Amino acid sequence: MRELVLTQPGRVLVGPSEREDESSRAHREFEERLVECGPLAFRVAYGVLRHAADAEDAAQEALLKAYRNFGRLREPARFRGWLVRIAFRLALDRWRSAKRREKRETQWTGPEQSAAGPTTEELAVSSEFQARLDRAMEELPEKFRLVLLLAAIQGYTLEEVSGMLGIPMGTVKSRLFFARKELAEKLR
Amino acid sequence: MSCERCKEKMVDALAGGEGAVHGELAAHLRACAGCKKVYEAQVHLFGAIDSGVRAMVNETAPASLLPRVRARMEETRAPRLVWRSAWSVVAIAAMILVISLGFVRRSRPLRDAGLTKAPTGVAIRTETVPFAATPREAASTAANPRRRPGNKMETRINRPSGVPEVTVLAEEHQAFVRFVARIPADPQKAVALTRPAPPQQDLPVEIALLQIEKLKVKLLEPTTEE
Numbered sequence: 001m002r003e004l005v006l007t008q009p010g011r012v013l014v015g016p017s018e019r020e021d022e023s024s025r026a027h028r029e030f031e032e033r034l035v036e037c038g039p040l041a042f043r044v045a046y047g048v049l050r051h052a053a054d055a056e057d058a059a060q061e062a063l064l065k066a067y068r069n070f071g072r073l074r075e076p077a078r079f080r081g082w083l084v085r086i087a088f089r090l091a092l093d094r095w096r097s098a099k100r101r102e103k104r105e106t107q108w109t110g111p112e113q114s115a116a117g118p119t120t121e122e123l124a125v126s127s128e129f130q131a132r133l134d135r136a137m138e139e140l141p142e143k144f145r146l147v148l149l150l151a152a153i154q155g156y157t158l159e160e161v162s163g164m165l166g167i168p169m170g171t172v173k174s175r176l177f178f179a180r181k182e183l184a185e186k187l188r
Numbered sequence: 189m190s191c192e193r194c195k196e197k198m199v200d201a202l203a204g205g206e207g208a209v210h211g212e213l214a215a216h217l218r219a220c221a222g223c224k225k226v227y228e229a230q231v232h233l234f235g236a237i238d239s240g241v242r243a244m245v246n247e248t249a250p251a252s253l254l255p256r257v258r259a260r261m262e263e264t265r266a267p268r269l270v271w272r273s274a275w276s277v278v279a280i281a282a283m284i285l286v287i288s289l290g291f292v293r294r295s296r297p298l299r300d301a302g303l304t305k306a307p308t309g310v311a312i313r314t315e316t317v318p319f320a321a322t323p324r325e326a327a328s329t330a331a332n333p334r335r336r337p338g339n340k341m342e343t344r345i346n347r348p349s350g351v352p353e354v355t356v357l358a359e360e361h362q363a364f365v366r367f368v369a370r371i372p373a374d375p376q377k378a379v380a381l382t383r384p385a386p387p388q389q390d391l392p393v394e395i396a397l398l399q400i401e402k403l404k405v406k407l408l409e410p411t412t413e414e
Contacts, residue, residue: 039249047245133240152241181203
C-alpha cells in the first residue's frame with residue numbers, strides 16, 4: 001500500500017508530543033539567549049530610567065514579553081534588536097508614568113543653574129552635570145536616544161548597533177551625530 | 189575662515205566623533221587663540237557627554253535579574269500547558285457534538301417515515317391519535333375513537349407491555365426520543381418510551397369546598413400578663 005502525503009511548503013504537521021518538543025526547544029533556545037541578552041536589556045532600561053531597581057523590573061518585563069512572543073519571531077538573528085526595542089519602549093513607558101506621578105505629587109520644579117564655574121572634568125563627575133545630562137537626554141528624540149545608548153554600551157560597535165536595529169550604518173552615524181550635537185548645545 | 193564658521197565646523201567634527209581636526213580648521217585653530225580655547229572647552233564637553241552616557245548604560249546587571257526572569261518564565265509556562273489541555277477538551281467536546289448532530293440528521297428520514305429504530309431493538313412507531321386532555325375525556329375517547337376533542341393532537345408511541353412510560357412535555361418530546369435512541373451502551377436504560385404531556389390549558393381548577401362538621405366559637409380571654 002502506498003501512502004501519499006501532501007505537505008504545505010514551510011509548514012509541517014505536528015502532533016501533540018512534537019508540539020511539546022517544539023515548545024521545550026523554544027524554551028531552551030530562549031534560555032540560551034537570556035544569559036547573553038539579559039544584561040543588555042537591563043543596560044538599555046537603566047540608560048532610560050537611571051534607577052537600578054526600576055531598570056531591573058523593566059528588563060524583567062521586557063524579557064518575559066520576549067519569551068511569550070518568542071515563537072512569533074521569524075528571524076532569530078534579530079532577537080537582540082527586538083529585545084532592545086522592547087526594553088527601551090517599556091523603560092520609556094515606565095519613566096513617563098513615573099514623571100507624571102512625580103508631577104502630580106510635587107508641583108515643584110528645580111531651577112536650572114548655570115554651570116559656569118567648574119571645569120568640564122569636574123562637571124563630568126559631578127552629580128549636577130549628570131542631572132543636566134539626564135534632562136538633556138530625556139529631551140532627545142527616541143530614535144537618537146536609543147542609538148546613543150546602544151553605541152555607548154561597552155563592547156558594541158557601530159556596525160553591531162546597525163545590525164541590531166536593522167538600520168543602515170549611515171543612519172546610525174547621522175543619528176549619533178545629531179544626538180551628540182544636540183546634547184552639547186543643551187549642556188553648553 | 190571666520191571664527192564663527194570655525195566654531196560650527198569644530199562642533200560638527202567633535203559631534204561626528206573625529207579625534208583630530210584637519211586642514212583649514214586646524215590651521216585656524218593654530219592661528220586663533222580664542223577659537224583654540226573654545227575648541228578645548230568643546231573637547232572637554234564632548235568628553236564629559238560621552239563618559240556620562242557610558243556611565244548611564246554600563247551599570248552591571250543585578251545578579252537577581254536572571255533567576256527572577258526564569259521563575260516568571262516557569263510561572264508563565266505552566267498555565268499555558270493547562271490552557272492547551274483545556275482547549276483540547278473543548279475541541280473533543282465540539283467534535284462529539286458535531287458527530288451526534290450528524291447522526292441525528294441521518295436518523296431523521298426514518299422518523300419522518302413514521303418508524304424510528306431504537307438501539308434497544310424496539311421499533312417505535314409514531315402515529316397521531318386524538319388527545320385526551322382530562323381523564324374523563326380519555327375515557328370517552330377510548331370508548332369512541334372517532335371522537336376528537338377540539339383539534340388537539342398528540343404523538344403516541346406504542347410500547348411493549350411492561351415497559352415503563354415517561355411523560356415529557358410536548359416540545360421536548362422529539363428531543364427525548366432522540367436521547368433515548370442515542371443510548372448505545374446500556375440498552376436497559378433505553379427501554380423507556382415517551383408520551384407527550386398534555387399541553388398547558390386554561391382548565392378550571394376544582395377546589396373542594398371546606399366542610400366543617402363542628403364549629404365552636406370562643407371569646408378571647410385576657411391573660412395575667414396583660
